[in-house]
Amino acid sequence: MTDPVTAGTGHVGTFDEKRAENAVRELLIAVGEDPDREGLRDTPARVARAYREIFAGLWQEPEDVLTTTFDLGHDEMVLVKDIEVMSSCEHHLVPFVGKAHVGYIPSSSGKITGLSKLARLVDVYARRPQVQERLTTQIADSLMRILEPRGVIVVVECEHMCMTMRGVRKPGAKTTTSAVRGQLRDAATRAEAMSLILSR
Numbered sequence: 069m070t071d072p073v074t075a076g077t078g079h080v081g082t083f084d085e086k087r088a089e090n091a092v093r094e095l096l097i098a099v100g101e102d103p104d105r106e107g108l109r110d111t112p113a114r115v116a117r118a119y120r121e122i123f124a125g126l127w128q129e130p131e132d133v134l135t136t137t138f139d140l141g142h143d144e145m146v147l148v149k150d151i152e153v154m155s156s157c158e159h160h161l162v163p164f165v166g167k168a169h170v171g172y173i174p175s176s177s178g179k180i181t182g183l184s185k186l187a188r189l190v191d192v193y194a195r196r197p198q199v200q201e202r203l204t205t206q207i208a209d210s211l212m213r214i215l216e217p218r219g220v221i222v223v224v225e226c227e228h229m230c231m232t233m234r235g236v237r238k239p240g241a242k243t244t245t246s247a248v249r250g251q252l253r254d255a256a257t258r259a260e261a262m263s264l265i266l267s268r
């Protein structure tokens with residue numbers, strides 16, 4: 069099934085399920101498997117459906133999820149910690165998983181968004197072929213653009229399966245990336261945010 073969708077870059081892209089299915093079938097043949105044996109018969113279609121979900125963020129824009137904004141007049145820092153991140157490394161197409169911490173200081177008018185929307189925003193960018201650095205900056209930059217806050221901080225901590233199950237094989241190694249914008253670049257404000265993020 070091919071359906072038109074709006075890709076993350078703003079142009080209309082497609083998810084070609086049949087093509088994905090054929091590619092998985094080819095991959096199974098390439099590793100010496102028999103894609104027609106009983107246990108694998110439905111696998112290409114299943115994997116194609118799974119990729120539709122895993123890469124769903126390619127066909128979403130941050131504006132699709134940061135829909136609810138309200139002016140509460142609250143102009144102090146808002147921070148949501150420990151948002152589950154499940155993304156895919158664009159180099160090896162295996163998962164990297166961990167947590168994101170997303171905070172912002174609202175605009176002086178106090179324009180804020182629903183807390184769940186911050187977690188949805190993480191998903192929009194995580195559900196794409198990614199590198200952790202870009203995931204981190206995309207979350208920060210889209211928040212700056214849409215909410216026009218006085219500052220943003222995004223910290224992402226992940227374990228990359230491409231470093232665990234293959235290659236260098238170092239289970240447990242964690243990568244931390246951060247992006248700070250606006251007033252959160254200020255040393256004292258940034259330190260306050262970091263102490264909130266690090267407190268358990």
Ligand SMILES: Nc1nc2c(ncn2[C@@H]2O[C@H](COP(=O)(O)OP(=O)(O)OP(=O)(O)O)[C@@H](O)[C@H]2O)c(=O)[nH]1
Nearest residue numbers: 157158159160198199200201228230231234235236
């Ligand atoms: N900076 C960055 N690197 C990543 C990320 N995910 C995976 N990588 C790295 O991408 C690199 C790709 O390196 P290559 O030398 O092209 O690929 P490779 O031969 O499979 O490398 P090894 O993983 O070292 O075996 C590896 O060092 C990965 O650890 C990420 O999110 N950010």
Ligand SMILES: [Zn+2]
Nearest residue numbers: 157159160230
């Ligand atoms: Zn990788």
